[in-house]
Amino acid sequence: MFPMTHRLIFTTAALALASAAHAGPKHKKAEQKSEEITVTAHHLSTTERNRRQLASIPGGTSVIDSKQVLKGRNMTNADALALQPGVFAQSSGGGDGLRLSIRGSGIQTGTNYFRSGLLMMFDGLPVTIPAGTPYELFEPLGIADIEVLRGANAFDYGGLQLGGGINYNSTTGAQAQKYQARVEGGSFGYLKEQVSSGQVVGKADYYISLTNSYRGGYQQQTRATSFGVEANFGYRFNDHVETRLFFRYRQTQNGYPGFLTRNQILNDPTQAQSPYRAIASKRIQPGSKFYADMTTLHFDDDSVLRLGVDVQDAPIDIEQQAIATIWLYQTVGAIADYQRHDHILGRVSDTDIGYLGAHNLTGWEKTQIRVSGVTGAQLASKGAGGFANASIFNAYANLPIGTVLSRYNYGGADDIIHFRNNTQIVKDFWLTLAAAIDREARAASVAYPTQSGLSTDSVNFVPRAGLRWVASPHVTLYGNISRSLQPPNDWNYMTGHYYSASALQAGLSSGATRLRNQTATTFEVGSEGNFWRNQWSISYYHSNVRNELLTVQTAASQASGTQIYGNATPTTHQGVEASLSTTLLSWGGNSLSLRQAYTWQDFRFRNDPQFGRNRLPGIPEHFYQGELHLDLKAGFYAGLIAQVSSRVSGSYDDTYFAPAYHIYNLNLGYDWPGKHRQVFLSINNIGNTHYAAIVVPGYRASGQQLAVFQPGDGLGVFAGASIGFN
Template identity: 25%
Template sequence: MSHLPRALCAASAIALFLPEPVFAQNQSQTDLPPIVVETAPKTARLAQPRITTRSSAGRQTARHAASPSATAPVPSAGSGGGSLTVPTTAEATAAIQRTPGAVAVVPDTQFKGGPASTIRDVLGWVPGVITQPKSNIDNRVSIRGSGLTRNFGNRGINVYMDGIPINTADGLFDLFEIDPTAYRYVEVFKGANALRFGANSLGGAINFVTPTGRDANTLDARIDAGSYGYVKSQFSTGGARGPYDWFFNGSVQREDGFRDHSSGHLERGNGNFGYRFSPDAETRFYVNANTWRQRLPGELTKTIALNTPRSADPEFVRQDQQRNIDSMRVANKTTLRFGPTTVDFGVFTHQRHVDHPIYRYLDYYVSDYGGFARTTDDRMIGGFRNRLIAGVNLQAGVIDYKEYDNPGNAVKGELLTSALQKSQNHSVYAENSLFVLPNLALIAGGQFLHAVRNQEDRILSNGDQSGRRSYDIFNPKVGALWDVDPAWQVFANISRSAEAPTFDANTFNSPVSSNVNAQTATTYEIGTRGRRPDLTWDLALYRAELRNELQCLRSSPFSLCSVVNADRTVHQGVEAGLGVAFIKSAFAPEDRFWFNLAYTYNDFFFNGDARWGNNRLPSVPPHTIRAELIYKHPNGFYAGPNVEWMPQAFFADNANSLTIDPYALLNFRIGHDAGGPGWSGYLEVRNLLDTHYISSTITADIATPASALFNPGYGRTIYGGLRYRM
């Protein structure tokens, strides 16, 4: 616990900003930050209003909405005439705030006011979520140190579109399928707080939710352009007629790239079609199709990354390394309501073709399929309110994997590896909230995970690399949620999480690679969230004690990483969000200056490791700070600067021998968005001072100044866009 006082000190500093309590009834005397009840587009079709709140950043956000009273049932989806299968932003916010832990709902109004290009545009202001850009749209995403040393792809987080998994069956996920312009809102569940989906990994879950025809604009079109050849166009349309509704979103994006050999383009489409059998029964079909073509510039040494950040690794250029993926997802979800009980069930399939010339030429097909069922029961039992969520997730997949020599120029050479990789991830889960007092709920739950990794080697001339591993793990959780008043919550929980290795960990090429164990963790968490006049806050402190942490360590510049288990490690930290309106009616009635802060403290270290002792864990900075000062006029005009600050160096290796230097970036944005139909637009400048810095690193056990591990961040970048809604 030697590092925990630093986390407590940081939390105390945040707490200094909190004012004396103000009773909920006083909120009616001010509109900062107000709850705004907006009539959704097409009011003739919608009886349910869309409730949003205005964030401290001057954007509308449900993350800081007042918590619902524990005595009031959470509104059920579709209760106001909207979609039964897809909750509105207000319904999702009310439901997520029944969670005794750190969670967030990020509405589209928070991320569609800028380029809306990458996952960082969506999640960059959520405390505890680390997004580290690599090149173009590619980002590393980590929550509480999940997938901390992952050098390629992402793992450690369960990612969903509309509650349906997009992870491969062995746990990996690709971010290129995430199109920020396609979503109504995004839900973030940190750690075991994702149990409502049956997810139980260290990082938790992220759910990207698309609109339906019952809350979509008839037309929503935009075009964005920026530095380094960036152009993106997007349009969506939706509608409803009687029991039917439909929605479609399509986008095309291209970029020459900040670095040499980093050009890319992608096309993405998202659509859904719903049919309501009755007020209590609805089914919805989803289709998601994507094409991505991307050249890879490779990692650089620290000196080259800082001095000539636009350069590429010459070997990556010679081999013409690329990442090209085509994917298609088809799914169905049906919701039935029986009084206080709601049942969701569905099936899905996700098909991908990955054409990936790197140091070798990887060419493989991924086929995933599965089903799920979940019930939510919210009723009074013996005079006490009780809310039960229980479900089952079934997912299986096959990877038809082939690996060729790449002699240069992305040409397939000799076939070197051919294998059939089969995965299963099956889980059953339940979480029960018993309100022992009208404003105090005690929560208990658990998940049982059964995972299988089975490989069939189809080239035996170099030995048989076939193998099979299975994992059976039970993960319990207990917690408490106290509504101090209708606008202030305090929560605490203790949970266990587990993560079975992906196929690139259990390669079965050697006894060492065949015996990678599942990563487990026990996490302790306390926190609070709420809103007062002129103030919103989110604060969580946690400590996760890990066994067998999965580490992905680079052994040479031209190879994939080797996955090993660390012994005992600790991830602990502080996640804090703060919003303050401090100047009002400066130039016009009801205008505002807002100050917004998102702070993440990461205190990650080995715990008495035989080799690394108590060294710091690599790949993530101890402190990340995003702060914004913005003016917002009631007519929709806004303008102001913001900063991204990494004030302390962090390490690129377990040996703690090579660091990534601190940096600070100054940004500025200006725009106009009245929030309704018609035109809106923005202009945004990032890295205004053209600072040279390292945005992400891959990880080694021992690094030297000659180690090519680093991705330089973008230089000064300008974006602008226009949007039209009707």
């Protein structure tokens, strides 16, 4: 926050003259006096304004300030989303394809897949499309703050999915240094560079950031590279109309190591599955683009309209198997959001009416041969056996690279009209009523070598109600009950039907399977507030889920680079999301604090015919992150960070688990007081613990060691520096 002081000096000469006249000739020279009045106004930062706006939501939310995140390594969004209650964000191999889940959203979606179960946004504009969320554009550098809206608390953005929404707000010219450079690097060949510039010029402002990164990899076959550009330009026409243009570009390449068994994780997590190493498996995003505009119209002090549109172009080249899978999605998204502040019968009433849309313009997938001239036996002789369908190499051995095997087309549209009203029923007691009409359309078809297709179209009503009581200036209590709806990603339908083993397309999808929308009814109660030196938030939620979209990975599906998707019998999700920040000591501008985030996640079947009341695999029941942080007035800071996880089931029969673990990280740094200069040193996984960061479950373990785990990094040392000036 930037204080602005205005000094107004009022001279009381007239009063002095009047006083002199009243006193008569005896006081011919009146003494002139002046009075100085100081008025101080505080301008809230954009991050603080976002935090205050989310405080009106009767449910679990949080805002991540990038200034705190930038005090350490920023390799992936797992770093940016750390220490957030209810958020499970883990990276393996240093790539961008995280396992990201809130309240069980997309818990079985593997890394390097479009995200599921969350509405992801840039500056309130949708990045999530009918295919899911392309993840490569989410570079954490260049972000001002991140809004996390858990579950139905993303309703005001049009987020109706089980997990809620995450909104990344871009740095603007008003927040940036005119020139800034940052570099960080360290273990596993890691190097990341950023240069940026931003400033205000009259009624306009701009910000541009370029990033480049390389990582050789802790695990074999996990080399990762990326290059990105983020830019925005804002113009304020007058006090009532302003607009901002956005552009993002990012290209990435990530090696693919396959999955390991539990014993492989514990004994040597740096190894890769031999087949993938032998054929140099990787995933390439050759250049994804995001173009957008957001225009804001302030009609008066009590009403505002935001109109936004974005266009995405996301090409993908997945080269993980003997075949390459080439994808292209081109989409358009739009929002319209009208907010109004009123007084009705003497009570404050805030209303929000909005539209969120995302439509496929183009969506297709093509598979073609990428490994030729080698047989399955030759691969095995080189120690690269292990493909369930290794015989397919024999079929490809005499065919030219680039031979097309199959083509698929995808279509989809999401159209959501949402309404919400917050009314102060009595003093400090608020009622929230909301509802949405949601139209979901999906289409998936085989274009070659056979022809078949499937399409769905549904209109759904999604209600929500909540209560919020500001019990005191320091304590708020809330509760809500909400419906959620999550349609399958359009490519999820292409599952369940496969070409025969004798066909050249063996293992590839031969047709679509009808899937149903996942729905849930969730109630949530919680509290947030502060007392003495403590600031807390805690939520409990319980969801009854119907037709939950689950995945399973079999040896055959892994070999063809796919997972099997289907609707589950009824399931239950419940959990606790808690955070506590405590100032332990403070003296002379120095402080010692403890920040903690704990998540309990109990997701299970409800009397499934095969699995009874088994827990859903793929995610830990208990997950804790905490940081003991020292801040000195002179600029030095230090943090000791702990991450603790319970064991994670790797199969639906709950007989095979990744072990529980705890790891410790140390972060040291110096921030020059009053200057935009910073250096830091991060030591991660101090004990060099071997652990599974990501689990993509198999169906039944039946006493077998399934290859369903990907490791977290071992001991790593990283350093960085940032300098900026105006």
